[in-house]
Structures are given as C-alpha cells and as structure tokens.
Amino acid sequence: MAIDSPEPKTNGHSETQYGKNVVNGLKKEEEIENSSVHKLSFEQDHVLKTFRLLIADLCGQFNGGHPGGAIGMAAIGVALWKYVMRYAPHTPDYFNRDRFVLSNGYKDMTLDQLRSYHSDRVDALCPGHPEIEHEGIEVTTGPLGQGIANAVGLAMATKNLQATYNKPGFDVVSNHTWCMVGDACLQEGVGLEAISFAGHLKLNNLTVIYDNNQITCDGSVDLTNTEDINAKMRASGWDVIDIEDGCFDIEGIVQALEKGRASTDKPTFINVRTIIGLGSAVAGNAVAHGAAFAKDDVKNMKKLYSFKEDEHFVISDTAREFFSDIPSRGQDLVQGWQKQVQEYEAKYPELGAEFRRRVEGRLPGNWKDMIPSTFPDKPTATRAASGLVFNPIAQVANNFMVGTADLSPSVNMIWKGKVDFQNPDLKTTCGIVGNYSGRYIHYGVREHAMAAISNGLAAYAPGTFVPTTSSFFMFYLYAAPAVRMGALQQLQVIHAATHDSIGLGEDGPTHQPIELAALYRAMPNILYIRPGDSEETAGAWIAAIEAKKTPSIISTSRHTLPQQANTRREGVAKGAYVLQEVEDADVTLIGVGAELCFAVDVATELTAMGVKARIVSFPCQRLFEAQSLEYKRDTLRRHRGIPAVVIEPYAPNGWERYANAAICLTRFGHSLPGKAAYKYFGFEVGSMTAKVAEYLERLKGDSILQHEFIEL
C-alpha cells in the first residue's frame, strides 16, 4: 500500500546530532559524538531515519511492542539486508540463502503486514515475537538464548552439506549464518552452551552480531553482568571484532560482517555498541525496551529527523529506491544456483540425485526396510532395541544427524561405520576423530543446547535433516524449553530418551522421572512414546519418523524387558491397542512401556484367581487421541462398564481420562537397584495383583467409587 511520503529536505551528507538525552549517566557522551564522525550518504541517513520512525509508529499504533532494540539495530539491519546478506525476497525458501536468526526481528514484509504488529488480527504476519510459519522467518525465537543455539544448528547444517556434496567448482551449498543477539542471549545458559560448542567446532560460517546496548528490562546490564565478554568469547574459540558506533557506522559494520563471512577457522563475534531507543526521549534507558514511546516523543523524533510530525508509516520513494536492487540481485542468486545444481547433477549423477533428495527433504525410499521384521525372543532393554531399530536406518538415511549429550555408552545410537561430526583439523588426545561430513555429534554435557541446535538443523530446510538427540529421559527436563520450541515450530526432531523409569535404579531420585511424562503428554504437537518391548520400539520409531511436522520422544528402559507375544508395531501407531482380549472381562489392565510386562503378569495372576483381565498396551496418549471415538471406546471398553487400571510408576496425571485407578507413584523415587526400587514402591506382581483384586471387590459395593479415580 502506498502512503504519501515527503521527500526529505536535506541533501548530501547529513550529520546526526540527536541522542543528547542519552547522557544521563547511562551512555558515554563520546559514543554519541562518534555518530557524527561517520559520513552517511544522504540515502543511508534517510533510510535509517525512515526505519526508526517506522518502528516508533508501529509500536505507537497499538501502544505496545519493543521499539528500543529495533531502533538501535537499524544500521546493522541496513548493513545486512542492503549490503551483505545473500537472499532472494521473492524466493524466500531459496535453498542456499544466508540464514538470519534474530530474537525480535522481522523482514520481507509489506507495510500492511508490518502494521499488523501487536494487532488483534488473528492472521497477523507480524506477531509480538517472530514465528517460523511466516515466510522469511527462519526460526521462532522469543524465549532468550534459543536463537543463538538455533543459529549454531543452521551453521552445522551448512557444514555437513558442504562436506558431503560440494565438489571442486561446485559449491552447491555456500550459505552463511548470521545471528543477532542481545545482552540476554549472552547470559542464558543455553546460549552459553551453544557458544562454547560452536567455538569447539570452529564454525567459521557463523557470525554472531551482539547488539550491545547494555540495557535489559531491569536497567543497565552492569547491574547483573560485568564480565569481559570479548575475552570470554576469545577463550571460547571465537574471533572478536569491535564496532564502536553501531548506530551509524554502516560501512564499519559491513566490513566486519564481510570479515565474518571470510573467516577461515573460527566463528566470529561482532561486538556492536548501539543505543536502545536512539533519538527518543528514553534513549539508553530500560523503558525503551518493552513499551511504545510517548506520542509527543515520537513527534519530536520526527521533527528532529525533518519528517512531518503528524504523518505515520512514511516510506519515501528514496527509501524504496534504496532497496530496489535487492529483488533482482536475489533472483540472480537463485538462478545461478539452479544452473550450478543442474551442471552438478550432470557431472555427478548419483551424488546429484542424492543432493536433490536432500533438498526436497525426502528420506531414501527403503528406510523402513532396514527395520528388523522380528526380534530374538530374549529379554532386551528397549534402549538396546532402539539401537537395533534405528541404527540401520541412520546408516542408510543421511538425513539423520544423531547426537548425544555425553551418553554414547548408554543410549546405543552408534551405527556401523558412523563418523563423528567434527572439525577435521581437531587434534584430540585420541588423534583426529571426525570431519564435517560426519553425522554423529558429541554434544558434551549440554542437553539444552543439543535440543536447541537440533531445532536449527531441522529448520535449515524441511526434511533435509532429521536431527536426533539422545540422553537419559530425566535430562529432557534440562532440554525442555528447546523441545517445546521444536513442537511449537513443527520441527521434526526425534529425541531418544533412555532410563525412563524408576527401574533405572541406583542413580536415584535425581535421575528417576516421576512427573516428566506429564509435561510431554500435555505439551502440544509432540509424541511421547513409551514402547513396551522390541516390537513396540520398532513401532515407536516408525511413528516418529513418519511424523514430519511433529517432534517425538522415544522413551526407553535401561533394564531388560521380556518380549511380549502379541505386541504389534502397527498398534503403536494407534497409540493404544488391545494386547489380550477377554470377553466379559472384569477389568482392563493398561500397561505402559517398561511396565507393560507387569500388566501382563498381573493379568495372568488375576486369571488364575478367576478374575478376567484384558490387557491394553498404551504407548502413546497423543496418538490414541487421534483415533476415532469408536476405536477408543472399543479399545478401553469402559462404556461396557469394565473398570480400567493403569500400571506406571509415574505421577498419574492425565491417565484419569483412560483409567479408573492407577498403580502409580506420586512421590520422588529412591536410590536402589532397579528391582529393589520397583519392590520398594509396590511394583511387585503379587502386591499389584492383590491391589487390583481388592479394588474390584471394593467397587462392587461402592457406587461412588465407580465415578472416582483412585491411586491404589
């Protein structure tokens, strides 16, 4: 939409003189005076002003938003989108585009779309925080620290594709990843984990731009952080570049960015001093962060900038013209890349076909054939079964990048011939250990970053990577904020979570999950699957791999479990299914995951006592909820008046929907060997059988109890 725009009166170079109000102890006066040293072209200066006023107007229209940071970062934005970034606004999903990650940024929108910021339009393209479903947004950020970890994942994706597919003369993948961070991202643990890991990996294709305005919600950053950030980044293996005047020095920023792109051996950290809310009355002040400026303040800004005080959302022809070369530049990039890929496919037909498969986000057609059709009839831990099922798939399907947070010996995710993803020049005490074409990632003890980086890998392009993480289930509480962001963004990441029961034993209550399943069963758009034996583990992996827009947690046991006669991988796909049917049953026993075997054993004992027990295996509530009402009722048969008892040593929250009673655990676990832990909490077949029998007796005479859920 067109808005009449005044042409600015000044011409040639303009000197910037505003921002004097910043000096109230918060910003050094010299910093502001620096701003006038840099000679901006008339157009550059005008575009900066246009952006800053546009932001002020956007926040003003609904009296909310985060104007300060965006205004401070305007020059960085111009440097990136006008001069440095390789992208194609009309082909936002151009495969080889540079990736940009920002906690609170927008791009590539029409003015009309922009104006939906903070509006009550449910189709707003410009919500309060960036969200991935909108074109041109690489990842959803908002919760702090996630973005920088996502960026590390994006840069790793590039590295892996380059090492796998690029050939001399054919850089079919060559994009750079840019990430803008604020003070907060450098305080959050997940950001710090990712920074350390990126330095270790020597991701020279990653540039982090620090919007160093020294302001957070509580006030000046030195209230809470007085470390030497540049020294810390260097110690973490990063190159560091300083920009003193980030509000105006477009040329300096461009040079620094290009240096970041050209880095040969390290990721680059550009420390850019900016002023939050520059030009406004609250410049340099915490209140500039999260609230619209006062109306008069915006008017004064416009006056200062020689714009008309009462006009809003003004974009002059000069400003439009400034960016007019970008679409065609972008289309040149796209066409050049397409041509190169065609030549590549001609010269390397096999590799070319594989590259195309990856670009199109497909797995090899035969992935499912890799799964054993049967398993040896011997007790097997589902964590071991998980390896039997998945590792052959990972071997043939190079979409999978598989990581672990320092639990390789426990999680069984190593396939035959796996190569580690490592900087090829890394010389460890064990020698050279991998290269960038490797797909097994030692994340270190960094669960949260592992999950957030995996989101970045998945966000590189749909299906090109299917990142897989692994750790003990309990540590997915550390990773939870990133797992959530994956679910929210509909990113397919598969989390292989082992040691998922008090049956893990000696590690004790700190490692025994009690309440964590309740979180993941309640979290939208994620599959939490607890398979009960090897066959169900096959079903769990199939369900997870087929869920293209949903992350999954495959939750397995440390300890061995017997193979059940009637388990079916197809049953897992339905979330729950009848393992053993009995007509005119007295009770349905619901068995879950590592404790499915208990349900089977209790049913046997009940039968011997003359109590007819049917058995339902229930690996995944979310998948079950997606079934028809008819299927659900027929599986549970509660509508026929058959009470159901679920057996799971977790907090029962949520099982009340499917069961009348639970043999469960509502306190923290205990440090005992697995079998002893089960015994200590009453998960012995004899005592469970007695509890169920007694419950059924009580039910007969108690009409109230029939309508209540109880813990046995």
Next chain:
Amino acid sequence: MAIDSPEPKTNGHSETQYGKNVVNGLKKEEEIENSSVHKLSFEQDHVLKTFRLLIADLCGQFNGGHPGGAIGMAAIGVALWKYVMRYAPHTPDYFNRDRFVLSNGYKDMTLDQLRSYHSDRVDALCPGHPEIEHEGIEVTTGPLGQGIANAVGLAMATKNLQATYNKPGFDVVSNHTWCMVGDACLQEGVGLEAISFAGHLKLNNLTVIYDNNQITCDGSVDLTNTEDINAKMRASGWDVIDIEDGCFDIEGIVQALEKGRASTDKPTFINVRTIIGLGSAVAGNAVAHGAAFAKDDVKNMKKLYSFKEDEHFVISDTAREFFSDIPSRGQDLVQGWQKQVQEYEAKYPELGAEFRRRVEGRLPGNWKDMIPSTFPDKPTATRAASGLVFNPIAQVANNFMVGTADLSPSVNMIWKGKVDFQNPDLKTTCGIVGNYSGRYIHYGVREHAMAAISNGLAAYAPGTFVPTTSSFFMFYLYAAPAVRMGALQQLQVIHAATHDSIGLGEDGPTHQPIELAALYRAMPNILYIRPGDSEETAGAWIAAIEAKKTPSIISTSRHTLPQQANTRREGVAKGAYVLQEVEDADVTLIGVGAELCFAVDVATELTAMGVKARIVSFPCQRLFEAQSLEYKRDTLRRHRGIPAVVIEPYAPNGWERYANAAICLTRFGHSLPGKAAYKYFGFEVGSMTAKVAEYLERLKGDSILQHEFIEL
C-alpha cells in the same frame, strides 16, 4: 565396625610409580611422572592408598558405581578434610561450618554406612548420588551443573549474613564455601550462568575446585570442549590457580585452597589436573567413570599399593589416626562460635536476638499481620495483588531474599526501602547500587541459575533464608530442573510466576503457558497455586510461607481480574472450595486462577437460562488432595451425580480426576492481545455458556458420555 587392617610395610616417604597404563595417548607421561616429585609423608601416602582401594572395593561389592572420579580426587579430599575445611563431624549442622558441595561425594560416614553404596538397602546412607537428607550432605546433586549454582547460593547466604550481623570483633558468620566440579559442570548452562553471576558479585568466599581429569562418559573432553577454561574464568571475574599434579600434591592443593579462602575480591577457581581411576588398568579412560573395576584390576591395585590382595574395606589404625584430631578440632570450633555468639548477644541484644531467630530459622512473629485484611474492590492483576500481599512481609521478614530474572518492572516484587544485594564496590553506570546486606537480587536473564542459587540459599540452614524468585511463568520451564531439585530436597523456595495465562497476550505462543501447569501439578512436593483474585493471592502466599518443607509456585496474571465476592484466603489453604453453593445443582463450574471470573460469569448466564450452576474455586490441586475424602466429595459433589466442568486455557491433563469436561486448550497459543487471544480460543462468556449448556443436554441422553471426560 572394625576390620583387621594390615600395617603397611613401607615407612617414611613413599614414591608413587603407578599409573603407567594411563599413557595410551590420553595423558601426558610427564603428568604422571610429576606425581613422584611430591614427597608425601608416609601417612599421607597410606591414606591416599586406603581411600583409593576403599573406593574400588565399594564399587566392586555390588559391581557398580562411579569409582574413577572419586579415586582421582582423593588427594583433594585429604587436603580439604584434613587440612583446610572448618567443620565439626559430631555437630554436622554447626551453623558457621564451611559448606562443601560435590556432585558425587560423601563424607562423615561410618564404614558400615559407606558400604550401603549401591546396595538394595532402602535405608542406605550412601545412595548412588548424594542426597540432602543424610547428615553432612549440604545439597543433593546428581543432575550436573546444579551443584555449582547451589554453592553460589551458599556463598551469597554467608555474604548476606555477614553484612547484616557481623560487628567489629564479632565475625559470627565467617564460613567459606567449597565446591568441587567436573568437566560437565563447566559445560552445563546452569553452571555457566552461575559462574558469570558469582564473578559479577565478587564472591570471594567461594572456591571452586575443578577436578580436571579431561574425561567424560563419551571419552576425552576435547571431543566436545576445547576452550581455554582458565581464560574464560578470568574473563568472568574469577581468580585462577593451577595445580599440575592433583593426584599427589596435597601440599600444593592446601596452599591453593588457603589462597582461595584468603581472596579479598574475587571467587577462586582452582584448576586441578587429576587422573580418573588412577592406578587401575582403566586409568585416564572414560570407562573408569561409571562402572566398577574388574576384580583382577582391583587385586593388582592392592598389590601395587602393598595391600593384601584378598582383603576388602581395609582401614588401618594409621589411617584412622591420621584423621583423629578432627573431631576435637571441630568441637573447639563449635564451642568457640557458641561463646562468641553469647558475647555478641550480650553486647548487641536486639541484633543478637534477631540473629538467633535467623539461626533458628524463624520468621518474625508478625509476618502474617502485614497482609492486608481486605483489598480495594477494583479490578487488579494478581501479579499486582501479589506485590500488595508479599512486599510488606518481605519488608519486615529479612529471611526473604527476593530475586528476579530481569523482570523487575513486570513482577512487582519491590518492597518499600528495598536494597539490592550487590558487591558494595560495584560501580555501575548508575553509580553504587547496593551492598551485601541487600535482599533484592537482580539475577540477570538467568532463570535456571536463579532457581538453583535459591536452593543454595535455602540449604544454608533450615529457614534462615526463604528465597523467592520471580519471572514469567513460562520461563519456569527454563528453571524447572532446579525447581525440581528444590522439591526433592524439601527446600522452601517460593517462585512468584506472573503472566500465567494466554491472557498475557501479545508476547504470543512462546510465552503463553499451555502445558507447564501439568508438569508442576504432577511434580512431587511442590505447590502450584493459581489465585483468582487479590483475596486468593493472600491465601496463596500464606500457604506458600507456611509450607516449610515444600517449594511453591504462585502463578499470577498479567491482566486485571475482578474481585470476587466470596473468595476466601482460608479456602486457598484447602486447595479448592465452594465459591457459590446451589442446592440441586445441574452442574459444578470449576474456576481456576485468572479464569475464575469466567466460571462466575458463565454461572450467572446459566442461571439466567434456568440452569443451576454451583461454582468451585480450585487454586491448587496438591492442597486439595491433602483434604479428607469427605471434604473432597462435598466440595465437588460428583457423588451426587452433578457433572463438573473446569475452565482453564491449559492442557487439561490431570483435571479429569475432578471434572467431567473441560473448556481448555490443547494447542499452542497465539500472538494476540489478551482479550483477543481469549476470544480466539473460545474463552468468551457467551460461547462458554453455550458449550456448557449443550454439554448438559447431551449428557441427558448419553449414558456413555457420563463416564467419559471430554474437551468442550
């Protein structure tokens, strides 16, 4: 118990020559040869050997455990417990004792207790990971990175007490905090957040000892971490001391530790090179970490050490004698302190009485009087009400240390005259901003460390501090692992969580909690309380403050809520209560927190339609569960055949126990202003009323539906 112990044959100084097997590329040979340079006394050498064999035997008896790290750290242990630490083994809760935090350490146990390690004895005093309920264990660790953050909290506790109570000649609080960390604690985000914050605060009373064995589960640390840790710690504001031979150089370690204690302006980081599993066949190898050594290996170790190969758990008289001075030294410390406190109380009667109150862990008797008995009848956000209730309490009860993760303007936790907890020499851009006697903590954007540090504050001594944290509710997913550890350790920490509903609005789905309440309602030993108006907010704080062994989350709204006529603070104490009774009701509406007002409005509309609706306010499931069956039934009246519908824009998991149907949310939220977000998801009074009425109609003809839980 006494075990026959052979007297070692060697005497005088002994040279150490074992560990040659470490050199398989994993450790520099020089490092091992260093070990022979340090001349240990005969007794020191013998004690080190005794410890190392004891650890090998402990893991051997049940064939499990973590022998390698403990064996590597033996010399550090001797340095601390024999020479440096100020503690009293027979008075383990001596108030002014030095605090020691270790991820996998034990102390002050009889041999019989030690031998319970990894056993199936449910009363084991030596579980797989240290647990707080056992005497002499300061905090439960296990999940990595928590311990160092706890230690920061313990050191802050000391600082605050010193600044508040010490007088010239009366250092009634003078203890130091020691923390042993491994490679993993320096990778975990929560540890990194805590390190940065401790450097900022200049906690010179904190010494972190880095057991630098360069081994984690996956192998050598340089697989995942190649940063310059010393430079990183210096950049973070720490002093750094290197110890090259941490396996044997007891004297060097003692000197470093004493230097740490004497530091005047910074926390100290002692980087101690050790060898995991020293002396065993797997020395320097990852497999030494989490599995018992082979039997023959232990035999060889004993041979090498001149111990008898077939004897186990050998503690000679020499070894016992070595530590024999410690109990009396400890009792001297205790008596000296008690005497000093008596003199202090005589000289400063008022302050002395207050100090005694704090030592005994009591709040001022009048804390409850500070709470307004009534509130103005105007719409008030419960986050604002929270401030009205709590801030006057925090003002009079200096047990409260109140922190926020950079959300001071949003969480309303600032009381009149509050002083910031800061290093008094810190000169920020705003000047001097606080001192160590301050009780308001700007944690920065470090939610996880905030909660873990608060656990440390609470663990200093029972009730001496009641730490309080604050942030948006959604960010308690970042903090969740530490909140869990608080619940597990029965530490009273109160978390003030605001913005707890989709009603928060524009911040969008990343900030709108949907599934998080399900986690905290399932987590053992924590109160998750959602008050519905100001009166209930008073009830929530009272319940939280009175729960001495249970952390709480007080979950409040960003937006204003009407005051309800019949809410009662005493009702909150019962978890749920009848807000509006109706005889022969057709339905019970359950209202929760920010949406209690919806239940009230829907009831009004239903009444107008001729449908009799009673209302239950249900702020806390856990408190309700603790009530009698009679109270529970009478509150819900489901046993009278009255269906219940709960209204809450969260995942309904767990409500199935109390309700037949839910107006709830099972997908992620949306970026819209609060009112629009409610509307978008159907939380409008008109449409909710229609849903309930329609549901009641359907119920009449559907006998199956009566037994099922559905989402409306």
